[in-house]
Amino acid sequence: MTLTPEKNTTEETPVPEGHVRLTIDGHVVDAPKGELLIRTCERIGIVIPRFCDHPLLDPAGACRQCLVEVEMGGRPMPKPQASCTMTVADGMVVKTQNTSERADKAQQGVMELLLINHPLDCPICDKGGECPLQNQAMAHGRADSRFVERKRTFPKPLPISSQVLLDRERCVLCQRCTRFSEEIAGDPFIDLLERGANQQIGIAEDQPFQSYFSGNTIQICPVGALTSAAYRFRSRPFDLRSTPGTCEHCSSGCDMRTDSRRGTVLRRLAGNDPEVNEEWLCDKGRFAFRYLGSARRITRPLVRRADGELEEASWTEALQIAADGLSAARDGAGIGVLPGGRLTVEDAYSYAKFARVAARTNDIDFRSRPHSGEELEFLAAHVVGTAPEGVPGEAAVTFEKIENAPAVLTVATDPEEESGIVFLRLRKAWRKKGLRHFQVAPFTTTGAEKTGATVLHAVPGAEAAVVADPGADATAALEQPGAVILVGDRAAESPGLYSAVSALAARTGASIGWLPRRAGDRGALEAGAVPTLLPGGRPVTDAAARAELERLWGSGPLPAEPGRDGDAILAAAAAGELAALVVGGVDPHDMADPQAAITALREVGFLVSLEIHTSAVTELADVVLPVAPDAQRSGSYVNWEGRNRPFGVALDATGVLPDCRVLDTLGVEMDTDLFTQTPAAAAGELARLGTRRAGTLAPSVAAGEPRRPGYGQAVLATSRQLVDDASLAIDEPALAGTARRPYVKLNAATAERLGLTEGEDAAVRTDRGTITLPVALADTPDGVVWLPTCSPGSHVRPTLGAGHGDLVGVVPATGNGSAS
Incomplete structure (x- = not known):
């Protein structure tokens, strides 16, 4: 122009x-x-x-x-x-x-x-001080009013959900909230009601504003009509200290702003980043920050005394005890390192370096969830080293590429539940540009409906066969230039699925994007927090790569043999083949076998935990070192695209340290120097290392065979919901009130065969335990039952000891004698 x-x-x-x-x-x-x-x-x-x-x-x-x-x-x-x-x-x-x-x-x-009925309550209105109506009334309105009659009033506030409150007399009927809900989120629960002078925003009776993105309506409301139940009347905008940040709840890496007052975070707002989250934020990212002040926070080091009790200790004492125990283990059976998937890239790099230099091992794995060797081969071939800019030979998949793609196939992921901003881009592309979305899943999810998806139904464990032959329609769509395949980390639970995705991409020319659920997964992969790769994607078996790192790190010879993955590390610890574990931010209940994980943590000779909150790990640890959450540290995430997403310190960090600083000091006590005293130091060293992609071959693993259910049995499908019992979503009842109700989902024929009735309770059970939930009919394949993985009343792995693709018993809950 x-x-x-x-x-x-x-x-x-x-x-x-x-x-x-x-x-x-x-x-x-x-x-x-x-x-x-x-x-x-x-x-x-x-x-x-x-x-x-x-x-x-x-x-x-x-x-x-x-x-x-x-x-x-x-x-x-x-x-x-x-x-x-x-x-x-x-x-x-x-x-x-x-x-x-x-x-x-x-x-x-x-x-x-507009001001005839608008109340003049600016001094108490949450929007006061950042209100477009205030600003524009001053700039473009009259200096006095001719209206002297009584203003219209309504009972207030009207709770249109557990976290969004409506003051109807403030509303100027701009319809931003209703248009966002219908156009962007696809959740038209909120709408204009009545006509003429009685027109107002509202919801249908007994149908609350159940949307994973409802908080955006609060932020885009140009007046104080929509307010947050958690923030209402807690502060004025000009009393807040605002800090740019990055969301820690999923791998999207959303830009956001943290507003705090007197050392407490009061709210979060979406930032404006057209390349990533545009101006949107899911409700989990917006509201799930109360964990920062939880009563479960650990703010002082803890050591286990001779009487078996954990007691507070000084940093000096705790670090010395940890170093002595780990040094002895290193010189004995060895150390395993489990960093977890919530780390910044700087902290993940510190764990990777600590494992190789201080612990002298490749036994490190960030994947605190079900995983496989096939997954690591896939990530090395298609993911490590790819980024939105400067990737030779392979263009990275980005949000923009999704939005402009003619077709997208999603595999082992439900974006609405696991990566909300990816879902919004899929919906936008479908609405605006006619995107063809295909989704491999056991049933049609609400997210699939809102993106116009064609669901390729798959029995759990048999997804690889569906991907290998998705049908002529999907194949032709993926052969178009710019087509994308998005695969989630749940693919590790289906043997051969990563291999099938690789083969399909090679056959059609579609680009591959990896969509992990956790915020730190992609950064931990790039930083080398896995048993087969060093930082920057260098294979541990590559002598030249090891020599390069030995020169940069000034270390002795690095271990040359690939290490054990997370499950093998825990098994080795339980068997006494490892003398110590260093665990950072891992929930053992997320592992493939939580019971085996807890047994390993209990049996290992020496256990060091770096944690924010008390957990199943800290209960068993010999030394607990408190680390800083995102609000009290700086650093960056690498989002699923491979894009660096930095953030700064929002709150005072007195008493807690970032993982990189703790590991650096621990290394010094073990007579090794990591030089990761600060996130900036760790980031600078990782940047100097750069990426050395080895061009490894894509995996080629045979497709798994689905289990065949017997009498009274079904094949279990399970996945997480966005708002569930996640450890970082604690102490936020308003957010929890918007969670989707958990159900046992199966089709009508399977329900009839098992004697189940829609709306009544069913008991899903194994020899370890039982989960009882109401039945909801869905379009699952015959013989398949779905449960949410980690929702109230449905903690699948800890309760059942089973996972995606396993056989479970399913009976009516009434009178079965074993439901609980």
Whole structure:
């Protein structure tokens, strides 16, 4: 777009192709065809007041605050026009409030109408101090009011969900909230009710605003009509200390802002990052931060005394005891390192270096979940070293690539439940650009419905066969240039699935993106916190790579043999083949066999835990070292794209240290120098290392065979829900109130065979335990039953000792004698 003074129009340059030329407030402007007039004004620095307009929502023309004077063909239009709905046209002459008394008067009149019933409660309104209505009333409204009658009032607040409260008298009916819910999230629970003067925002009776993205409506509301139950009346915006940050709850790496006051985080807001989360944030990222002040927080080191009790100790004493125990173990049977998947890339790198240099082992694995060797081969071939920019030979899959893809196949992941912003991009691409979405899953999820997905139904354990032959329609769609395959970390639970994805991508030319659930997984992979790869994707078996690291680190010879994975590390610890474990942020209940994991933690000779909260690990640890959560440390995540997502310190960090600093000090006590005293030091060293992709071959593992259920049995499918019993979502009842209710899901034929009735309880059981939940019918394959993995009343692995693809018994709960 070009901008020239009107006096130069006699010497016009040609209008660029695909553009039109118009005049705005005396300036000649070239603008793309179809662009909204209000956007063109923004581009040249003219701010037009508005309430309903939002750049990511479809135009509505609801508030009429953006009126401007328009001439076409030398003739003025009969009345001012809404610039948020009118597109630019060739020869159009526009006069905004800056040059037109008529437009200015119209805007003042609209503002007067909006303020007729709007309460003057700015001093107590949560929006006061950051309110567009306040700002625009001052800039574009009248100095006095002609309205002296009683203002309309409503009972307040109206809880439209457990976390969103509505003050109806403040609402200006801009419809931002209803449009966001219907267009962006696909959750049209909130809508305009009544007509005329009685029109108001509301919900259907007994149907709360159940959306994983409801908090966005609070942020985009231009007045104080929608407020947060957790933040309401707790602070004024100008009393808050704001810190840019990155969300820690999934691998999207959403840009956000943390607002704190007097050392306490009071709220989080979505940042504006067009390349990642645009201006949106899922409710888990927005509201799940109460863990920072939980009563379960560990803020002092703990050591286990001779009487077997954990007691507080100084950092000096705790680190010395930990170092002595680990040094003895290193010189004996050895040490295993389990960093977990919640780490920043700097901390993950520190664990990787600690394992090789201080512990002298490759027995390290961040994957505190079901995993496989096939997964590591897949990640080495397709993921490690790829990034949005500068990737030779293989373009990284990004949010933008998803949005522009003609087709996307999602495998072993439900984006709405596991990566909300990826789901929003899929929905946007489907709505705006006709994306064809195919999803390999045991049943049609709500997310699949909202993205127009074609579901390729798969029996748990047999997904590889479906991916190997997804059908002519899906294959043809994936053969189009720009097609994408997104595979989640749950693929590790289905033998041969990663291999089938690799083969399908090779056959169709589709790009592969890995979509892990945890925020730190991609960074831990890049940092070498796995048993087969050193930092930067270097194979541990590569002598030249080891020599390169030995020179940089100034260490002795690095171990040359691949280490054990997470399950093997725990098994070795239980068998006495490892003398010690260093565990960071791992929940053993997330492992493939929680009972075996806890047994290993109990049996190992020496256990050091680096943790934020008390947990099943800290209960068994010999030394517990408190580490800082994100709000009290700086660092960065590497999101699923491979994009670096930095953040800074939001709260005072007195008493806790980042993992990298703890490991560095622990290394010094063990007579080794890691030089990871700060996140910046660790990040700088990792950057100097760079990536050395080895070009490893894609995995080739035979497809697994599904289990065949016997009498009274079914094949178990299980996956997590976004709002569940995650350890970082504690102490947030308003968020928990929006969780989707857990069900036993199966199809009608299977329910009939098992004697189950929809709505009544069913007991899913193994020899270890029983889970009892109501039955909901779904389009699962015959003989398949689904349970949420970690929701209230449904903790699958700890309770059943079973996982995705295993056989379970299913009976009516009433009278079965074993339901609990």
